[in-house]
Amino acid sequence: SRRRRVHEVLFFNELGEICLDHHRGKSFTNTNDCSNSHCSLRSLEKIAVLMDEAQYSIDVAIYTFTSNTLWLALKRALQRGVSIRVISDREMVYSSSSKIQEMAAFGVPVRGPFKTDLIMHHKFCVIDGLARVQEILQMKQRKWPRPYESVLVSGSVNWTNSGFGANYENCTISSDEVMTRQYQEEFNRMWKFFGDT
Amino acid sequence: SRRRRVHEVLFFNELGEICLDHHRGKSFTNTNDCSNSHCSLRSLEKIAVLMDEAQYSIDVAIYTFTSNTLWLALKRALQRGVSIRVISDREMVYSSSSKIQEMAAFGVPVRGPFKTDLIMHHKFCVIDGLARVQEILQMKQRKWPRPYESVLVSGSVNWTNSGFGANYENCTISSDEVMTRQYQEEFNRMWKFFGDT
Ligand SMILES: [Zn+2]
Numbered sequence: 001s002r003r004r005r006v007h008e009v010l011f012f013n014e015l016g017e018i019c020l021d022h023h024r025g026k027s028f029t030n031t032n033d034c035s036n037s038h039c040s041l042r043s044l045e046k047i048a049v050l051m052d053e054a055q056y057s058i059d060v061a062i063y064t065f066t067s068n069t070l071w072l073a074l075k076r077a078l079q080r081g082v083s084i085r086v087i088s089d090r091e092m093v094y095s096s097s098s099k100i101q102e103m104a105a106f107g108v109p110v111r112g113p114f115k116t117d118l119i120m121h122h123k124f125c126v127i128d129g130l131a132r133v134q135e136i137l138q139m140k141q142r143k144w145p146r147p148y149e150s151v152l153v154s155g156s157v158n159w160t161n162s163g164f165g166a167n168y169e170n171c172t173i174s175s176d177e178v179m180t181r182q183y184q185e186e187f188n189r190m191w192k193f194f195g196d197t
Numbered sequence: 198s199r200r201r202r203v204h205e206v207l208f209f210n211e212l213g214e215i216c217l218d219h220h221r222g223k224s225f226t227n228t229n230d231c232s233n234s235h236c237s238l239r240s241l242e243k244i245a246v247l248m249d250e251a252q253y254s255i256d257v258a259i260y261t262f263t264s265n266t267l268w269l270a271l272k273r274a275l276q277r278g279v280s281i282r283v284i285s286d287r288e289m290v291y292s293s294s295s296k297i298q299e300m301a302a303f304g305v306p307v308r309g310p311f312k313t314d315l316i317m318h319h320k321f322c323v324i325d326g327l328a329r330v331q332e333i334l335q336m337k338q339r340k341w342p343r344p345y346e347s348v349l350v351s352g353s354v355n356w357t358n359s360g361f362g363a364n365y366e367n368c369t370i371s372s373d374e375v376m377t378r379q380y381q382e383e384f385n386r387m388w389k390f391f392g393d394t
């Protein structure tokens with residue numbers, strides 16, 4: 001059952017932070033009133049809101065993850081019982097500013113091509129991907145899911161402050177069935193492969 | 198007028214090069230017979246074929262561009278009279294393995310945020326984007342276009358040999374009207390801004 005269809009491209013550019021003074025000191029979750037249509041804070045908040053709406057799962061494949069805003073959203077999801085899995089790159093796991101170690105300390109399983117020289121360069125997450133939700137329902141022996149929507153967030157943008165700032169980046173949000181299914185499938189394939197090696 | 202609808206996600210992963218021996222010594226444009234469904238050569242060839250089908254324009258916004266295959270495809274497009282514009286990053290323009298300088302020497306206009314510290318991190322191209330084709334038809338004072346299809350190629354993958362190899366990357370090919378229009382609009386916005394500054 002789908003609540004709504006999401007399909008939007010977020011662009012980050014030199015106009016993304018011209019409204020920073022307007023936001024300073026205000027609550028982060030209040031960017032809807034921003035008159036800057038390129039507002040990077042609002043774009044980042046849109047991604048956090050999608051995570052806040054997750055019902056069952058968030059599968060993250062991210063090269064660089066230092067964004068506190070998105071880590072807070074993932075922590076809120078964890079506290080709601082949402083299942084989170086993370087695939088990342090070797091370099092980022094050992095980077096001090098990376099959130100990956102903190103996530104692992106919180107009990108989030110983390111995998112990646114850590115024994116190889118291959119770079120894990122994806123920057124996507126699948127929220128409530130159909131195949132993953134079915135897997136979770138089966139594990140919990142539940143037949144009837146709560147309403148949920150499979151959503152893909154994917155682009156050039158790493159989950160960092162500079163990525164979500166004034167650099168030139170894109171990020172597509174899509175609930176297209178083909179897109180969410182294919183990304184969830186590749187995540188599952190990588191997850192299994194990195195677990196076996 | 199649209200010839201066909203394209204909508205496909207290419208994934209690059211550790212299986213991408215297990216068929217390299219099969220291809221070695223053979224013509225590049227002959228990967229359709231490859232039995233490896235993750236073949237990275239075939240995925241790269243799909244992008245080159247889309248460039249070969251360009252009728253009017255290819256607008257490229259790319260952080261790193263060292264792929265000889267795609268540069269050859271762009272050169273073929275140039276020779277057919279296709280209008281090519283490139284937006285890239287400062288660091289890449291001065292990198293010796295980058296194709297950007299070679300393209301500029303071929304007469305391809307190149308722009309970017311070269312006077313700022315901002316990173317141009319996009320990895321996309323729009324082929325025959327509607328707004329750009331209309332602009333070109335107007336410049337040439339033609340009313341009736343040849344059949345063409347607007348296509349977007351965008352993902353995590355830079356246009357390098359390692360990107361199109363065994364690293365973990367994604368690349369979405371889409372002729373979705375909203376997607377191609379929005380990326381073409383942001384390209385045009387950046388193009389104008391980088392030209393004025
Ligand atoms: Zn704002």
Ligand SMILES: [Zn+2]
Pocket residue numbers: 216217219220228231232233236237238239
């Ligand atoms: Zn092959």
